[in-house]
Structures are given as C-alpha cells and as structure tokens.
Amino acid sequence: MADSPATNGGAQPNVPSLNALAQYCKDFSFENPSAPRSLQPQAQGPQINLQVNVNAKALSETDFEVDLALSGDAKVGDDVLFAFELTYGGVFRVQNIPQDQLHPVIMIECPRLLFPFARQIVADAVRNGGFPPLYIDPIDFVALYRQRAAEMQAQGVGQTATA
Numbered sequence: 329m330a331d332s333p334a335t336n337g338g339a340q341p342n343v344p345s346l347n348a349l350a351q352y353c354k355d356f357s358f359e360n361p362s363a364p365r366s367l368q369p370q371a372q373g374p375q376i377n378l379q380v381n382v383n384a385k386a387l388s389e390t391d392f393e394v395d396l397a398l399s400g401d402a403k404v405g406d407d408v409l410f411a412f413e414l415t416y417g418g419v420f421r422v423q424n425i426p427q428d429q430l431h432p433v434i435m436i437e438c439p440r441l442l443f444p445f446a447r448q449i450v451a452d453a454v455r456n457g458g459f460p461p462l463y464i465d466p467i468d469f470v471a472l473y474r475q476r477a478a479e480m481q482a483q484g485v486g487q488t489a490t491a
Contacts, residue, residue, distance in 0.1 A: 346433060347421045348441055354395060355415040358453040359408075366409045367458045374402035374409050380467055382439045382476075392420050394438040396446050398464070410457050416446035435476075436469045443467060 360366060378400040384392050394417065401411035420438050422430065443466070451461035 342424050344424045345421070346425075346437060349391065349419040349421055351416070351418045351442065351445060353414070353449060354417040355413070356449065356453070357411075357413045358457055359411045360457045361408055361411070363458065366407070370404050370409075372404060374404050376400065376402050376462070378464060380472060382435055382469070382472065384434045384438070387419065390421050390423050392422060392434050392438070394418050394420060394434060394442065396439045396442045398446055398450060400450075400462075402459070402462070410454060410459060412450055412453060414446055414449055416442055416449065418442050432473060436473050439467075440469050443469075 378398065381397040382394065383397070384394045386392055395415050396417070397413075397415045399411075399413040402409040418438060418441070420434070420441075422433060425433050447464050451463050455461040
C-alpha cells in the first residue's frame with residue numbers, strides 16, 4: 329500500500345482548517361487615576377463596566393487579522409478606581425471553509441481563541457495596579473455575533489467576510 333499524504337503526516341486536501349499564525353498585544357493602557365487613595369478599603373464593591381468589540385480584515389485570500397478589543401473600568405460612585413483598554417490581535421489562516429461559513433468562523437472562532445490571552449493580560453494589569461485580579465467572565469461570541477448582525481441588519485448594512 330502506497331503512502332498517501334494523509335498517512336505520511338501531510339495535510340489532507342480540502343479539509344477545513346483554522347490556524348493561528350501570530351498573536352500580539354496591539355495596544356494596551358491601564359490607569360489607576362486616584363492612587364494611592366483608590367487602593368484603600370472601599371465601603372462598597374466597585375461597579376465593573378466592560379465593552380467588547382471584534383474587528384477583522386482580510387490580509388490575503390486565506391489570512392485574516394482579527395482584533396479583540398476589551399475596555400472597561402471599575403467605579404465606586406463617580407470615582408474611577410481603574411480603567412483599561414486592550415486591543416489584542418491575531419493573524420489567522422482559514423482554509424477550505426465554505427464561503428457562507430467564513431464570516432462566522434472569523435468573527436466567532438478567532439476571538440474565542442484570542443480571549444484567554446487577552447483575559448490574562450487584563451487580570452495581570454489590574455493585579456499589578458494594586459487590586460485583586462479582574463478575571464473577565466467567558467464571553468459568548470456567538471451571542472455577540474448575532475447581536476452585531478441584528479444591529480447591522482437594522483441599519484440595512486450587509487455582512488462581509490472582512491467585517
């Protein structure tokens with residue numbers, strides 16, 4: 329029996345694949361504007377606000393840059409204890425994915441792969457700022473995708489693979 333690419337370690341033709349080629353911190357900011365006062369015990373727990381955004385652009389027919397943007401703050405009343413902004417990016421190679429499934433793969437699966445790394449960067453920065461680490465709860469990227477699709481549809485904007 330002759331060796332085929334599938335049996336000698338080569339890639340199988342036409343098999344769907346998603347590969348992370350690179351991951352990187354694109355932009356990051358952490359502020360502790362009221363230090364050291366903000367580090368004193370507080371009478372009440374802070375209100376945590378978090379915003380999440382995903383953007384993607386095609387670099388080639390198979391390669392896409394995906395940015396996961398996380399921003400947030402912690403406040404007690406009107407006082408900001410800390411604030412952060414992180415854009416964590418990745419370059420992904422997507423092959424043999426049907427065209428009708430390409431956009432969801434890029435906008436759901438790619439940020440899902442980036443999220444644990446971005447979450448750790450935020451947790452470490454908050455801890456290094458003198459607070460208990462902020463471990464962001466897992467994000468439902470499917471729900472986020474559907475919400476964004478509904479907003480775009482309401483605005484009459486079509487989706488593209490490079491959203």
